Amino acid sequence: MGTTLQQHQEIAAFLRNAISRKEFAPGEPLPSESELCERFHSSRGPVRQAMATLRSEGLISSGRGRRTIVLDTVPTQSFDGVISYSEWCRQSGFEPGQVTQSVTRRPADEALAAALDIEPKSPVVSVFRLRLLNGVPAMVERLNYPLDVGRHLLTFDTDSGSIYQHLISSGVDIDNATRTIDAVGADADDARLLEVAEGTPLLRVRRRAFSSNGNTIESSDDRYLPGTASFTLNTIRGNPSPLSMVSAR
Amino acid sequence: MGTTLQQHQEIAAFLRNAISRKEFAPGEPLPSESELCERFHSSRGPVRQAMATLRSEGLISSGRGRRTIVLDTVPTQSFDGVISYSEWCRQSGFEPGQVTQSVTRRPADEALAAALDIEPKSPVVSVFRLRLLNGVPAMVERLNYPLDVGRHLLTFDTDSGSIYQHLISSGVDIDNATRTIDAVGADADDARLLEVAEGTPLLRVRRRAFSSNGNTIESSDDRYLPGTASFTLNTIRGNPSPLSMVSAR
DNA sequence: ATTCGAAACCTGTATAGACATGTTCGCCGG
């Protein structure tokens, strides 16, 4: 954990911190690069690297000649928060909770096998949980893992906490993830668990997670009650957006 | 337009191109930095800058010691595509269309004034359009502009094409934008225009656009028919995600 | 043949300096 930070990480962390507590007001300028160089006894490289990070996070806007300014601020999200509902809650200051409906070991059907990039009928482990936000139903979670990942869950109490944490500490290597966001109507299960009418609009987030050598680790489907969660993104001219809108047609 | 590209932009464009046409297969390695240096007669700086861009777009994953690998690829989106439905369609190979319902000049109510960061009752220009994808209803668009921006629209035929293009060529400076994504049920207008039942789940994207000196330029609300559009995002361990999930509670 | 270890290679990090190009601000002249 407490590994020493690199300079550019230290600078980025300092700026993120100062921005989030409004020490640098939205709309007005950050210290100039040369000031930051002095303050951190660093050359321009690390400073610019930190700036580039903040820019790609949508926190600041800069340009030739002008001072770098702070944008009206959207909190950023760590990788852990992207993957794990529990982590996200904790980062946002809420209390996560879960009520497990089922943990199943079964052979994969066509669609799931394709999503996990394995042979059809290979064994998979599926988890079906209702997730709570401060004790109130907020999301329905359907997780699917290939057996060599999911086997760590068969002896795990899925009501006790974060599956992600458990997988990490079991040595599973998660390197990157793809999320697809759309809207669906609540099906019968969703409706019952979230205590709404069938067909109620839900925000759906499908996620596939991969290890650094390309193996698919997870394929999941989370459905949020509207009002519980929404997604926010800053995009800056000249920085291509990593969020791409895709048509199904 | 045809300004000469900087080296790092040229390298990034080359790699994006090669990746998108699968000349570098998903899952396997990109040329090493030193190869790219040779190929582009450049030092490591520009090459690493290009890599950093692709990484923040979620296209590649790299790490100390290992080769840089191509992730299963999500097309990226230019800033124009973020702002403009017409641009997005064109980038995705579809034919955009529009049927204007109304263009209105009126005083802002409380909520809209707050969203546009102007005094209540200041005049605003609102545009209400049905948008088509290859001739089929796909999205309901509600755009709102402060008068000094919107005045360019009062004499513009909003059925003729891209409002964004028109504003740009009228000299409006758009620097960054915030998008918030959630799900809502279709209201009476949505339902009528999209030819679905009231309450049908729609994917809503609210957008606020800003100039480089912080003025709010636009506040909009787009509602997509499910199946027409979804959002996809790659996130890589160690790169904080610019897409942040926010709870309303 | 198998295993272990060192060399080769790769990306990450940092330094220092140079020049390009846009913005801001103040001085000076009209």
Add this chain to the structure above:
DNA sequence: CCGGCGAACATGTCTATACAGGTTTCGAAT
């Protein structure tokens, strides 16, 4: 008082070099 020019300053781009800390590979010793 105002306008315009220029200096100072800001960020963007590029080069060259060095070292750190991982992975891969291949050869030598067992």
